[in-house]
Amino acid sequence: MAKHSKAQLIALWACVGGLVAACGGGSGGDLSSPPPPPAGTPGSGGGTVGGGGTPPAPPPPGGGGVGAQDPTVTLTSPANFTDGLTGTISLTATATDNVGVAGVEFQVDGVAVGAEDTTAPYSVSLDTADFAAGQHIVRARARDTSNNRSTWGTATVRFGGTAAVAKGFTKDETWITGLTKATSIAQAPDGRLFIAEQGGAVRVVKNGTRLATPFTTVVSDENGERGAIGIALHPQFATNNYVYVHYTTKSSPHGRISRFTANGDVAFANSEEILFELPALSSATNHNGGAIHFGADGKLYVGVGDNADGSRSPLLTSVFGKILRLNDDGAIPTDNPHYATTTGQAQAIWARGLRNPFTFAVQPTTGTLYINDVGENTWEEVNVGAAGANYGWPATEGDTTAAGITAPLFSYRHAATVPPGTGKGGFITGQSIVGGTFYPSGGTFPVAYQGSYFFADFLSRIVGRLDPANGHAASVFANMTGMPVDVLAGNDGALYVLYRGSIARITAP
Numbered sequence: 385m386a387k388h389s390k391a392q393l394i395a396l397w398a399c400v401g402g403l404v405a406a407c408g409g410g411s412g413g414d415l416s417s418p419p420p421p422p423a424g425t426p427g428s429g430g431g432t433v434g435g436g437g438t439p440p441a442p443p444p445p446g447g448g449g450v451g452a453q454d455p456t457v458t459l460t461s462p463a464n465f466t467d468g469l470t471g472t473i474s475l476t477a478t479a480t481d482n483v484g485v486a487g488v489e490f491q492v493d494g495v496a497v498g499a500e501d502t503t504a505p506y507s508v509s510l511d512t513a514d515f516a517a518g519q520h521i522v523r524a525r526a527r528d529t530s531n532n533r534s535t536w537g538t539a540t541v542r543f544g545g546t547a548a549v550a551k552g553f554t555k556d557e558t559w560i561t562g563l564t565k566a567t568s569i570a571q572a573p574d575g576r577l578f579i580a581e582q583g584g585a586v587r588v589v590k591n592g593t594r595l596a597t598p599f600t601t602v603v604s605d606e607n608g609e610r611g612a613i614g615i616a617l618h619p620q621f622a623t624n625n626y627v628y629v630h631y632t633t634k635s636s637p638h639g640r641i642s643r644f645t646a647n648g649d650v651a652f653a654n655s656e657e658i659l660f661e662l663p664a665l666s667s668a669t670n671h672n673g674g675a676i677h678f679g680a681d682g683k684l685y686v687g688v689g690d691n692a693d694g695s696r697s698p699l700l701t702s703v704f705g706k707i708l709r710l711n712d713d714g715a716i717p718t719d720n721p722h723y724a725t726t727t728g729q730a731q732a733i734w735a736r737g738l739r740n741p742f743t744f745a746v747q748p749t750t751g752t753l754y755i756n757d758v759g760e761n762t763w764e765e766v767n768v769g770a771a772g773a774n775y776g777w778p779a780t781e782g783d784t785t786a787a788g789i790t791a792p793l794f795s796y797r798h799a800a801t802v803p804p805g806t807g808k809g810g811f812i813t814g815q816s817i818v819g820g821t822f823y824p825s826g827g828t829f830p831v832a833y834q835g836s837y838f839f840a841d842f843l844s845r846i847v848g849r850l851d852p853a854n855g856h857a858a859s860v861f862a863n864m865t866g867m868p869v870d871v872l873a874g875n876d877g878a879l880y881v882l883y884r885g886s887i888a889r890i891t892a893p
Contacts, residue, residue: 686707
């Protein structure tokens with residue numbers, strides 16, 4: 385190798401130190417194999433001059449360089465699965481970093497608690513009465529002096545006490561009364577609420593008042609779980625005035641999807657258009673599903689239960705135990721997942737393997753469906769809707785790794801684990817998941833709650849929350865006095881909880 389002058393070597397170090405673009409690659413004549421630059425030389429994490437030679441060693445975690453390493457944090461109190469926390473408690477954490485910890489922030493359910501603590505030992509005080517009694521996710525995250533952040537240290541805990549909602553929220557349990565066996569709720573763009581009653585009446589709530597005259601009344605079999613069990617408004621309701629009702633016929637009982645045309649607060653006389661007739665029901669009066677919603681694609685999605693015969697749920701020859709997908713006129717879309725391989729009504733099948741999808745919801749921006757499936761002996765499920773998916777009933781219930789089965793996004797047990805909180809779903813228990821709604825961005829709830837999925841349980845009388853921004857962490861949002869059957873995020877920013885005889889309204893300033 386040729387000898388190099390001192391000037392040549394100085395120029396080479398400058399090139400490797402970050403001036404490659406100015407010096408160019410491979411233009412160093414006989415400098416094809418220079419010695420490596422000294423440790424710590426700026427730019428030494430890049431490639432060799434001209435792209436040749438042996439690649440440099442990978443940088444340390446965090447990208448290399450002083451301060452690029454992420455800090456670490458440990459939530460030291462409360463411990464994971466701590467039960468019955470009451471009164472004022474301290475959230476504490478320890479943190480380390482290769483350069484220096486600037487501070488630690490604390491959250492409950494994605495909501496900041498106090499300001500970032502910049503002095504060790506890191507802690508913040510929390511009054512548990514400021515949150516609804518029930519399950520919550522407590523967490524801490526460290527920040528270093530280079531503004532790198534740690535992953536979250538978390539704990540699933542249960543707050544005791546009697547708080548119904550978090551501080552800053554207001555719950556009116558009797559906002560609307562006078563309903564009779566209500567089952568489902570929908571809202572018009574002008575704010576009116578349409579409520580299906582099991583006996584067949586469709587009620588309207590306008591300006592905070594239940595109107596005396598029903599919108600319409602269908603002749604319905606209301607035995608068991610039959611009846612008027614689903615309601616939806618067309619996406620272009622403001623111009624076409626279409627209202628859709630899913631109900632059980634009284635004669636030769638079977639499910640029916642009909643469309644009515646609104647004339648103000650009532651339907652035009654004789655405006656019912658029968659769009660889709662489901663097969664005859666067995667003598668079993670339960671597991672009828674019910675919910676109907678329009679997707680972001682403009683199609684009508686219909687939840688149909690297994691009619692107490694789980695063997696039909698996975699079959700592509702039966703519409704029971706399914707989510708169906710229809711055009712707005714009741715015709716079957718030709719792009720349904722099984723359209724080409726099935727015949728007749730089975731061509732409407734969009735997803736299968738469900739037991740009793742009494743409620744589901746459509747995420748307004750993505751169009752994703754979250755399907756609540758009421759369980760049998762052990763589990764309640766929230767499933768992410770997907771064309772052609774099989775959710776496993778009756779072969780599986782709850783979490784599963786079975787081949788070809790789509791496992792639930794979230795599931796919770798009918799009874800507490802031992803110790804409490806340690807199983808799937810944590811401290812959340814119940815026996816009938818009902819109601820589903822996505823809270824929109826731009827609503828009056830605090831930003832941390834926007835985009836969340838809210839669901840309810842009929843028997844445990846809670847409204848739960850899944851937080852998509854934080855790994856779908858599950859918490860109790862509200863404790864209700866009545867038994868919920870549906871929930872709705874209103875276009876006024878309120879969260880409406882439908883009971884059999886009334887409507888509760890939860891608001892935030």
